[in-house]
Every structure is written in structure tokens, then in C-alpha cells.
Amino acid sequence: MPVGLDSIDRSILRVLQREAKIANNELADRVGLSPSPCLRRVKLLEEAGYIEKYSAVLDADKLGAGFTVFARVWLKAPDEKTIGQFVDAIMKLPEIVECHMLAGDCDFLLKIVAADLNSYRRFRVEHIGKITSIRDIKSDIPMQKIKHSSEIPV
Template structure:
């Protein structure tokens, strides 16, 4: 499916204002409500829109500490990677896990209350992940920019 300028405007607006009503969205992209609704349905069906979420404030939820954890595994065999990936998906404090090219095999984004809470997460979960040979943690001092909006 090819995206035209109207599809891109719809995606740009929805990823910043996902609770916008169809009537408001259709007005902003200069379409009739029915045509706008059809386009949004098509964008959902084609997988351009994967879902709708509420973005929460980690500080208000007592998770102000962000830690990036670089993990190097003991090997690169498929079964080692698959076992690690299955296990890391079960760690509730891991927001993101990326398979990397470079010095580490995986990069995790973890949220915690503070350093003591991260120590608990490390002991209870991260240190028990299968296949881990090395782990390096870096604490974010301040978030300069954070967005979920993909350029369209």
C-alpha cells in the first residue's frame, strides 16, 4: 500500500493525538467523516497503525529512573538468543529490548524507582537471564528528548 499526503497527515496527527475523534480528525485533514473513517480503518488493517495507547508519566508513577543495560551473551546460537528473548519479555521493568550490532548483543531500557530498586531488578531478574556473559548499566541523568512520533 502506498501512503499519500492525506494518509501521512492522518498518521502524523494520530500519533500525537490518538484520542482525537473522527469528526475532529476529518476536519483537520479536510475529508468527510466517512472517508476519514475508511482511511483510518485501512491504515489499521494494513498495519501502519498498530494500536492506541496512553502515554504515562514515569515520574508520577514513581519510576523516575531510566537505566540502559548493555548485555553481551555467551554465544550467538539461535537457541541462546531465543532463550534470552523469551526470558527478557517477562521482566516487567524492561520497557524496550533491542538486538544490537556493535559491542553489545542487546540493549535494554529499564525503569526503576531509584538505584536501590534497580539493584532489586538486577538481582531478581537481569542477573538470572539465560546466556548472559556481561552486563553494563548506565543511568540516565536527564531526558533531553523523548518521543514516540515517527517522522511521516
């Protein structure tokens, strides 16, 4: 466990990961504190950077973005200029919801959301395919989501 976090801090973080909108009174009850010390601890966790932000988890299907594609990307060169051009280009594309630089066979792994396969095909041709720093793209389409979590074990 990270230095400086006690069992109450970890309990607070576990609850907030699952229920970010929980009222402070209820959070305090769940972790065994009174409301004022609980609120102080949450503020300290925020200030120390353990809590980066609060967000809502949206239903991608209802919003017309329920089709997920993982794209493996190889760049033309591993230099800073090529990487910078690629990163600048993908940061402007909201359909790319995750981007990871990798060690190994390919340079980057992208998680892309679209309405359906045809929408993804258009997005790939009209947007990703025009990024000049890309040498090759391989698309992987998941057949079934087995596990999805953004919770960090604490």
C-alpha cells in the first residue's frame, strides 16, 4: 500500500471509486468517522493527488458509441517529432478514448468508440488514415466484454 494511507483513507478511496456522488454524511458512516474529519480526509486525498477527478460513467450504447475497436498502431519512425505529430493528431479525436504507448511489437494501442463497424471504417479512413506519422494500423474487434472496471485496488 502507498505510504501515508491508513485503512480509513483506503476505505474512503474504495467507496468514492464506486459512488463518487455519495453524500459526505453517508461516506462518513461507511468508513467509521464523523462528517467533519471525513470531509477533511477527502480534501487531503484530493490535494495529495490520490483523487484526480470525479466523473460519471455513461452508457455508450444509448449514446450511439457502443462499438469498441482496439487499434494497434505502428509509426514510421520512433523519433520525438513523429511521436509528437501522432500524439497531437489523436488528441483532437474524441472517438479515441484511450491511447497507450507500448513497448513491444507495435508503438501504440488505441481504444476507439463508434456507432458500428461502418462508422469505424469511415473514421479510420477519414481521420486515422490521414495521420502522416502512421506506417500501419491493425484493428481488433472485441466479441464480448468480459470485465470492465476503472477501480484501482486500494
